[in-house]
Amino acid sequence: MADVANEDERWLVVNGRRWRRTDPCLPDEVVAALTSHLGRGRSGVRTAKAAGDDAAVAAARRRVDLAKHGLGERGSRWWDDPEADRIDRARAALADLARLDATDEPDAETDAPADT
Known part of the structure; x- marks a missing residue:
C-alpha cells in the first residue's frame, strides 16, 4: 500500500x-462526536475512581477505548488501511457508543414519579 x-x-510527541x-x-463531525465521547469517558x-466504583471505571474505560479506536488512535494503524475502511470503523465506533448511551439512560417508565 502506498x-x-x-x-x-x-x-x-508530548514530553518525549x-x-x-x-x-x-x-469527517469533522465524526471526529467531533468521537472526541466528545472520549472526554465523557x-x-x-476520574469520577468513578474517586467514588471507588470499579464497575463504573470499567464502563468509562470502555467508552474511552471505543472512541480512541474510532479516532484511529488505537487498534490497527490507520495509514495501513484503505480510507473507506477507516471511515467505516469510525462510524461503527459511534454506533457502539450510541448503544452504550441507550443502555445508560434510565428507563422513563420505571423512574417516573408515581401518580398520587
Missing part, C-alpha cells in the same frame, strides 16, 4: 512520548 501519511502526520494522531481522513473514569 504511504498515505508522513511521520509528522502520524505521530504527536509518542502518541498516534487522529486519522486525518475522518475520561471524565467518567
Whole structure:
C-alpha cells in the first residue's frame, strides 16, 4: 500500500512520548462526536475512581477505548488501511457508543414519579 501519511502526520510527541494522531481522513463531525465521547469517558473514569466504583471505571474505560479506536488512535494503524475502511470503523465506533448511551439512560417508565 502506498504511504498515505508522513511521520509528522502520524505521530504527536508530548514530553518525549509518542502518541498516534487522529486519522486525518475522518469527517469533522465524526471526529467531533468521537472526541466528545472520549472526554465523557475520561471524565467518567476520574469520577468513578474517586467514588471507588470499579464497575463504573470499567464502563468509562470502555467508552474511552471505543472512541480512541474510532479516532484511529488505537487498534490497527490507520495509514495501513484503505480510507473507506477507516471511515467505516469510525462510524461503527459511534454506533457502539450510541448503544452504550441507550443502555445508560434510565428507563422513563420505571423512574417516573408515581401518580398520587
